Amino acid sequence: MLREDVTEAIRAAVFEELAAVGFARMSIEGIARRAGVGKTAVYRRWKSKLSLVLDLVSAVAAQGLPAPATGSLYGDVRALLEVAAHALRHPVASQVIPDLLVEAARNPEIAETIRAALLDGRQGVAALVVRDAVGRGELPETADPDRVTDLVLGPLYWRLVVVRGELPPGYLDDLAASVVAALTRG
Template structure:
């Protein structure tokens, strides 16, 4: 009598792989709720009195939800500022200095009308005068992208012969942003229909005044 072969046990199914601790996906709705809470808290008490605890209460989350996303309230606010800055945007390429400046003015006008510009940045600038760490961080976030675009605009204008070699992009940026910031954030006035066209012409003429 032949014995039946003993069936080979089936190999166990591989266990489902678990995501490593700390690798959970951060919910975007929670992130946006925290960001909205920051605006409300800044408007209510300002940056110096703002706390992670108060932000968490406004957002309806625990403090750990905030700290999983940002190390401190400064990093949280800087994230808001950098999110609306022009970092990563290509420099305008209209073929003329005046056209490039006009295009940049259009972008900056939209940015300066954003609540970050009208509510968050002025408060950070006040704190910057008292705290060198904040001043350095704000400078890096606000100027990095803009200076890159201004540098590209100036470089192209020099190549076309519209500006003299050695023109400083930082000074060009001052001429572009200064009037807009004063008008939209400090004075909070409306812009006449031809304001950006006239400002673009004035900036281009001012930058080219030293040519030759």
């Protein structure tokens, strides 16, 4: 039987190693060293660094975003922006996400796992936001959850991960208002 505390130490070490050296330079040896275990402990759980990273991406995505239920489209969008901004500002996530996206361009298995785990989870939350807004009469029944995902995550990803800029005061409020305006306009 595999010890859960060892498995958790390995998972934590993977995130640290990804943030420190990136996927391409990451090694099972480095992960084992950070976790304070032998390489065999890692290989008993995962067959390769790729399977380990894919498993972790799926596990993190499975935790999902909480679906906001503020009672208004603006409130729900603003809550999504807050959660997404917090996640993208996390020091490990801000290093790991861009690296995995680069690797996804080279490796279809990584690309598919990221798409399925991360995008599908986000779209699920967006679908709930749209469903609730349609139920309240704030959006038409034809409203597209994909557009919510694009409008919420696109600007945040650009500013926090690509440009690595700070969010000025009121940015999330203004962005939420812009997203709602874009969604209700059409």
